Amino acid sequence: MSVIQVHDKKFETFLSEDVIQKRIAELAIEIARDYTDKKPLFIAILNGSFMFAADLFKHLQIEAEICFIKLASYKGMKSSGKVVTSIGLEEDLFGKDVIILEDIVDTGKTLHHFLPKLEHQQPRSLKIATLLHKPAATKFPLTLDYIGFSIPEKFVVGYGLDYDGLGRNIKEIYQLSS
Ligand code: 5GP
Numbered sequence: 001m002s003v004i005q006v007h008d009k010k011f012e013t014f015l016s017e018d019v020i021q022k023r024i025a026e027l028a029i030e031i032a033r034d035y036t037d038k039k040p041l042f043i044a045i046l047n048g049s050f051m052f053a054a055d056l057f058k059h060l061q062i063e064a065e066i067c068f069i070k071l072a073s074y075k076g077m078k079s080s081g082k083v084v085t086s087i088g089l090e091e092d093l094f095g096k097d098v099i100i101l102e103d104i105v106d107t108g109k110t111l112h113h114f115l116p117k118l119e120h121q122q123p124r125s126l127k128i129a130t131l132l133h134k135p136a137a138t139k140f141p142l143t144l145d146y147i148g149f150s151i152p153e154k155f156v157v158g159y160g161l162d163y164d165g166l167g168r169n170i171k172e173i174y175q176l177s178s
Pocket of ligand 1: 048102103104105106107108109110111154155156157161162163
């Protein structure tokens with residue numbers, strides 16, 4: 001087990017690069033099977049999902065579109081609860097098969113509040129793919145269609161996820177040391 005320091009906190013190995021990559025390849029196969037000939041539009045939520053989105057998209061063997069939007073501000077180690085759209089969605093979703101790509105679903109508040117805005121545009125279908133899910137923390141009703149890993153209610157960094165701005169470039173996922 002390796003331990004790293006990000007700002008003032010120590011984190012220990014949780015998911016290796018290999019484990020993450022294998023699971024993402026599996027998800028890409030599953031999604032490709034469900035969306036054959038549908039040309040889905042992926043909406044990746046920045047900042048945290050940029051690595052997941054890039055790797056999933058590379059593995060995807062069907063035609064698909066992708067765009068990136070920015071929604072939430074997340075300060076420190078607790079969800080701020082504030083959802084802010086700072087980069088707007090330019091694509092027209094009407095009649096499209098849309099898949100949201102999220103790095104992690106914690107309380108579920110972010111997506112729960114954002115989904116109606118997308119549904120308003122009448123996509124043909126709307127699904128969610130999240131790399132990580134903390135089921136014990138999820139308080140807002142949400143259907144998660146593709147889940148990479150269900151994880152305990154502990155703060156994680158790496159693979160796109162940050163702790164106060166740092167840690168996004170780590171290839172593995174680390175968990176806060178207890
Ligand atoms: P939710 O709205 O589901 O409570 O929170 C979603 C957002 O909170 C995620 O997109 C992510 O930015 C942030 N978040 C939740 N849990 C963690 C965590 O363990 N580590 C990091 N780095 N961010 C988290």
